[in-house]
Amino acid sequence: MARQSPQRPDADEPELDDTDAAAAADEVEEDRPPADRALWEEVRIDPVEIALPSGTGFTLRAYRQARELTPTDVAERDQDDPFLARRQVVETEDDEEVVILDEEFAALSAEEDDEDEEKDAKARRKDKAGASDDEKAEAETEDDAEDEDDAEDEDEDDEAGDEEVPVFLTHKGRLLLFKTPESLVTFIRSGAPNDLSQLDSWNELSERLEPADIAPLDEDTYELDLVVENLRGGHDAWDHELLIEAGEIARDLAYALRLPAVLDMLSSGSSLDDLDEALRASVNGGVGGFLGRRRLKKIGAQTASLGWRTIVGKISAVVDWRD
Structure with a gap:
């Protein structure tokens, strides 16, 4: 069968160039109402989106003083997995x-x-x-x-x-990740046990939350699934923002989920912490940025990728996926 030629636009319809198409897309974005942040600011909890090799999911994160929190109970998790x-x-x-x-x-x-x-x-x-x-x-x-x-x-x-320390939507040492906003809201409304329920604002959130509210900000969206591949690409291909944000969420998760091995790998003076500091310095510009880029050249891409593969693997191992 012969391939059909693509249909041409009618003569009366003007063709849009790339600039016009981009402008049209911007207009659509402007017409779309932004997610209401009032609820999140009141309850001092934020929706978070995390991409892992096994998929992308939504969860919640808050920051509170350590004295106000009871850490997640990892006894059952460690009993199930003797290697932990x-x-x-x-x-x-x-x-x-x-x-x-x-x-x-x-x-x-x-x-x-x-x-x-x-x-x-x-x-x-x-x-x-x-x-x-x-x-x-x-x-x-x-x-x-x-x-x-x-x-x-x-x-x-x-x-x-x-x-002030991080606390996530966790239960018995496992991070609860939901593939859709609807499933996350259903879980929250169900009254199921979780570590965020100890917060004084939890009841208010569970009563008022709607699926449309689950719209994480750009700074609360993390792509851990891309980190290892990006590091393997070599120094010139490294995405500084991606790697810096990965370090931030990994530290938060390691603390909240009580993963001492991950905390050690990212602790001050470690090779991955040196990578993080060099990345931050390089994006600042000036003399500090120049020195940061020089430091990056001395960090082995293979070592960094292997270290991050271990971190992503340990975090993935304690995720409880919910549909």
């Missing part, structure tokens, strides 16, 4: 090596520390009772110094509690 359960090797009094979970090790260490502190306190009180005036004064000075150290530790804990 970090273990600690300790030696018993019989010189036997026993492998136990970190939480058990931490609890055991805490009990031993409490017992040692109590013994030390009793010893100090006993020594103080039979000591001379000078020795008592010296002991009191040491106690005052210890009290000051304890107060400083408490201040540091207070500062950590005041730090």
